[in-house]
Amino acid sequence: MIFDLNEEQRIVQEQARRFAEKEILPTVEEDEKNHKFQPDRVRQMGELGFFGCSIPEIYGGNGMGLLESVLIAEQIAKVSPSWRLPFNMQNLGPALTVKQFGTEGQKSGFIPSWVSGEKLGFFAITEPDAGSDVSGMKTTAKDVGDHWQLNGQKMWISNASVGDTGLVYAYTDKEKKYQGMTCFIVDLKNTPGVSTQAIETKLGLHCAPTGEIAFDGAKIPKNAVLGKVGDGFKICMWMLNNTRLGCAAGALGVGGACVDLAIKYANERTQFGQPISKFQMVQAQIAEMVAEHEAAQLLVYRAAYLKDQGKPNQMQTSVAKLFASEAAVHAANEAMKIFGSYGFSTEYPIERYFRDAKSLQIVEGTSNIQKLIIAGIACGHQQNR
Numbered sequence: 001m002i003f004d005l006n007e008e009q010r011i012v013q014e015q016a017r018r019f020a021e022k023e024i025l026p027t028v029e030e031d032e033k034n035h036k037f038q039p040d041r042v043r044q045m046g047e048l049g050f051f052g053c054s055i056p057e058i059y060g061g062n063g064m065g066l067l068e069s070v071l072i073a074e075q076i077a078k079v080s081p082s083w084r085l086p087f088n089m090q091n092l093g094p095a096l097t098v099k100q101f102g103t104e105g106q107k108s109g110f111i112p113s114w115v116s117g118e119k120l121g122f123f124a125i126t127e128p129d130a131g132s133d134v135s136g137m138k139t140t141a142k143d144v145g146d147h148w149q150l151n152g153q154k155m156w157i158s159n160a161s162v163g164d165t166g167l168v169y170a171y172t173d174k175e176k177k178y179q180g181m182t183c184f185i186v187d188l189k190n191t192p193g194v195s196t197q198a199i200e201t202k203l204g205l206h207c208a209p210t211g212e213i214a215f216d217g218a219k220i221p222k223n224a225v226l227g228k229v230g231d232g233f234k235i236c237m238w239m240l241n242n243t244r245l246g247c248a249a250g251a252l253g254v255g256g257a258c259v260d261l262a263i264k265y266a267n268e269r270t271q272f273g274q275p276i277s278k279f280q281m282v283q284a285q286i287a288e289m290v291a292e293h294e295a296a297q298l299l300v301y302r303a304a305y306l307k308d309q310g311k312p313n314q315m316q317t318s319v320a321k322l323f324a325s326e327a328a329v330h331a332a333n334e335a336m337k338i339f340g341s342y343g344f345s346t347e348y349p350i351e352r353y354f355r356d357a358k359s360l361q362i363v364e365g366t367s368n369i370q371k372l373i374i375a376g377i378a379c380g381h382q383q384n385r
C-alpha cells in the first residue's frame with residue numbers, strides 16, 4: 001500500500017493551490033458578497049485541464065485520473081467552496097456520464113465543450129417535491145413523433161440560470177417507475193419552452209449559481225436521449241456515485257481550511273497570558289479536527305483510487321462523502337468556537353466556511369441517504385458496484 005502522492009500528482013496539487021491563491025483568494029470575500037459567478041474563470045480552469053480528468057484526449061481530456069481531480073478540487077475548495085462546484089458541472093456530472101453512456105456523436109459533440117469550460121454544464125434531477133426520492137419526480141417527456149415534449153419543473157439545480165447544455169432526468173413511462181425514467185441532453189439556451197430562474201436565497205455558496213428550470217412543452221430532439229429510453233434511473237445513480245466524489249473533495253477543502261485557520265488563530269490569540277493553543281480543551285478541539293480531517297482525506301483518496309482502478313467503489317464513495325462532509329461541518333463548527341466573537345464576524349472567513357459546509361451534508365444525497373447506501377451494501381441487500 002502506497003500512501004505517497006507521485007511527482008505528477010504533487011505538481012497538479014501545487015498548480016491548483018497556486019491558482020486558488022492567485023486567482024480566487026484576492027477577491028473571494030467580495031465576490032461571495034456580490035454573488036459573483038465568473039464564466040471566464042470556468043474557461044480558465046478548463047484551459048488548465050482541471051476538468052479533463054478521466055476524459056480521453058480525443059474528447060479534450062488529459063489522461064489524468066479521478067484522484068488528480070480530487071486533489072485539484074480540494075485545493076480550490078480550500079479557498080472557495082463555491083468554486084468547487086464547476087468540477088461536478090463540467091466533468092464529474094455531464095462529461096463522465098456522457099462518456100460512459102453516450103453515442104459517439106454525443107461524446108464528440110458535447111464532452112469537449114464541457115471539459116474546456118466553453119459551455120457551462122448542469123444536471124437536473126431534483127424537483128420541488130422530489131429530492132432524496134428521485135423516483136418521486138413529476139417531470140415527463142412524451143414521444144410526439146419527431147421529437148420529445150418535456151414538461152415539469154426542476155429545482156435547486158446548480159448552474160440552472162447560467163447553464164448551456166446538461167442532463168435532465170424525466171419520466172417517459174411513469175407506470176414503469178425505476179425502469180420508466182430517461183436521461184436527456186438538453187440545451188437550455190436554445191430550446192423553446194425552457195425558462196430558468198436563479199435562487200438567490202441560499203445560505204452560502206454565493207459564487208455558485210443555483211436555480212430552477214421550467215419545461216413547458218419544451219421540444220427536445222429525438223437524438224437527445226442518453227443511453228436507452230428507460231435507463232435514466234440507472235444512469236442517474238451511476239452519475240451520483242461520481243458527483244458525490246466531487247462533493248467529498250470539496251469537503252476536504254473546507255475541513256483543511258478550517259483546521260489551518262483554527263491552528264493559526266489558536267497560536268496567535270492570547271488569553272490568561274498565553275496562546276489559547278496551550279489550553280488542553282482547545283488542544284482537544286484541534287486534535288479532533290486534525291484526526292477527522294486526516295481520516296477523511298484517506299477515505300476520499302481511496303474512493304478516487306478505486307474508481308481509477310475500475311474497482312467496485314459505491315460503498316467506499318458513500319463512506320467518503322458521509323465522513324468528509326460531516327468532518328467538514330464539525331471542523332467549521334469547532335473553528336468558529338476557537339475564533340470566539342471573531343468567528344461570528346463576517347470580517348473573518350470562518351463564518352463563510354461554516355455556511356458553505358452545510359451544503360455538503362445535503363448535495364449528491366444527504367448524509368442519511370449515504371447511510372442507506374452504506375448499510376444496504378454492508379448488509380448484503382445491494383451489491384457494491
Ligand SMILES: Cc1cc2nc3c(=O)[nH]c(=O)nc-3n(C[C@H](O)[C@H](O)[C@H](O)COP(=O)(O)OP(=O)(O)OC[C@H]3O[C@@H](n4cnc5c(N)ncnc54)[C@H](O)[C@@H]3O)c2cc1C
Pocket residue numbers: 122123124125126130131132133155156157158159205210359362363364365366367368369372
Ligand atoms: C447548493 C445546492 C446545490 C444543488 N445542486 C443540485 C443539482 O445540481 N442538481 C440536482 O438535481 N439537485 C441539486 N441540489 C438538490 C439536492 O440534491 C437535494 O436538495 C438533496 O438531494 C436533498 O433533497 P431535498 O432537499 O428535497 O430533501 P428531502 O429529500 O426532502 O429530505 C429532507 C430530510 O429527510 C431525510 N430523508 C429523506 N428520505 C429519507 C430516508 N429514506 N431515510 C432517512 N432520511 C430521509 C433527508 O436526509 C433530509 O434530512 C442542490 C442542493 C443544494 C442545496
